Amino acid sequence: MDIGERKKKILKAIIRAYAMTGEPVGSKTLSEYLDISLSPATIRNEMVGLDELGLLEQPHTSAGRVPTQLAYRYYIDQLMTKTMIDPEVRRYIDSILPDISDDPERLLKEAPNLLAQITRYAAAATTPGSDQATIKSIQVMPTGRRTALIILVTSGGVLGNKLFRCDFDLTPELLRVISRLLSERVSGVPIASVSPAFVQTLAASLPDVALIVSPVLIAVYEAAREVREAEINLGGQVNLLSFPEFGGENAKLLFEFLEKRAELARLISKQQEGIHVLMGQEFGRPELKDMSIVTAHYALGGQNRGAIAVIGPNRMDYPNIVANLGYLASALGKLLSELLVDPESE
């Protein structure tokens, strides 16, 4: 789509102004804008053109213009000038990250908070997907005479654990048997293949200890299942309450959506590599038409990767968000890789 330089300039200016105020933008306001030296009348003429292209809307006859969803799509995909991250923000991120990066879990929990704090929107981060991950190590840890914890770590560094209880005492000897079983038969297995069938086959292959081992294997299965479902952490939801578009009833709809963790996780995980913007209307939720999500991925050593995202109103400050999100995603990937990926190559 090419619409001519001047129209582009005006559209950009409208988007910028609307991002700040949230109010419809009029021709007069625009002509006072520094980098546009046209009279209101000329701007109006251009605006009717943009109207006809479906890029601008008027809430009512005597109001200014508001960019349409189409305009944002166009802006994001073609018009937006990509900026570098503000060095000050960058320094700030660099100063905070080391404090929270002692542990992958903590890092992924605090990352959304940091991102939300920087952007003043809400943010989310998923744990690395475990589809292709394998069970790196698995252990049994007694917690009582008849209870113990199954703990497993995936190659993606995600931790899963499940308590089990059995009807007989867990003697040290028994624990050794279980421990050997797990490290020999379960360790190294892809997470995805730890199905009920897998567990059953395994149990069947050990007829002499089947009874003893059964609660253990069930726990293994549960732990694997827990890990398989990528978790999502949110932060800064309150920030969204500052925006007039999320006042009243809309606040409830928005927060109800954010509560649906699983759906949200799927939505932001399934995006392609790179940074993408999803607008509310684009994922079949008319009630969330005022909301947008900017997604990015952080990469770990292998193909394992997780997603982080910024959630805000349509009129977000995309250039900045993209810069911040991109930087944080790569920093996050680097830190997590350091924490998790073995330097086998050395």
Added chain:
Amino acid sequence: MDIGERKKKILKAIIRAYAMTGEPVGSKTLSEYLDISLSPATIRNEMVGLDELGLLEQPHTSAGRVPTQLAYRYYIDQLMTKTMIDPEVRRYIDSILPDISDDPERLLKEAPNLLAQITRYAAAATTPGSDQATIKSIQVMPTGRRTALIILVTSGGVLGNKLFRCDFDLTPELLRVISRLLSERVSGVPIASVSPAFVQTLAASLPDVALIVSPVLIAVYEAAREVREAEINLGGQVNLLSFPEFGGENAKLLFEFLEKRAELARLISKQQEGIHVLMGQEFGRPELKDMSIVTAHYALGGQNRGAIAVIGPNRMDYPNIVANLGYLASALGKLLSELLVDPESE
């Protein structure tokens, strides 16, 4: 405080009516109330009395009455008729709990959701406090050539873990040394005493392996610290957005407060045994004057205990909340004890 039977009856009726509508209650509405057979005029006469006692307020001259904070205090402490839990709700709880009680962590995460769903308010649950808890078992779990996870379980069943990385390969032999050290010197120690000093003393007592062991001990300390800070899980915050008192700016204040997890955890944990009601004004937060918290504790075997709470507007339906909360707290205690406490006595 004794105010006469009839005044009590009227106050109770006002509180009940106000709980439902959130609107000031007038004398006419009250006289139509089934169990009050007095004319509006008589009721008005009584109401001026309640006014003078500081139990009722009028938003403006020609509006109905609203119970004051004092009235609620009085109502909760003395006036309220305690009800049994609705058998249907009870059945519902009983049907859900088994599904989520395979694992203490999950149970404490889902409990607020369940509670919020039942009450239609928001809810919170803290993990069991670990002040008097000891380290029940502690283990090291290799996750890479030079990284490993320290995992500890407290006597309260809380799990703590911390990754560490060192500059030398973690040979099986080395792991065995660490493992022995941990089980001999750290296992059984009270959580509260795992201080930097403790760690240093321990390191000093092992001059020959001090260098090797130092990153391990730091991780142990961090894991213990993580466990010591009682976590809090929330659920159902969205429900609060349905109440007119939490519309607009108030929504933001409320949600900002709910984000302060640590403060909230402290607040609801420090309540005495039993069920208590805290009103917004009572904990020095004038901006939260419309909010109340009903707290209860669930007990584990020992003195260990955690708290659960319902968070809602002042005009909550206390009798029901108290019944539901009480039942859930005891059910939760029972389930957690079963999961965690060893049947040593057998």
Added chain:
DNA sequence: CGTTAGCACTCGAACCATTAGAGTGCTAAT
């Protein structure tokens, strides 16, 4: 003497009508 009907009074909510102003589209002049 407690209770109640009756009534004047108060005050906010709702409903106009009016106005002010922001923004537009069109036309004619530059």
Added chain:
DNA sequence: ATTAGCACTCTAATGGTTCGAGTGCTAACG
């Protein structure tokens, strides 16, 4: 092609009026 000028439209704000809910008081009632 641009822009000044102007009539036009529509919202938001303003202010006056009405309506009704709820009150407090007084006087009548059982």
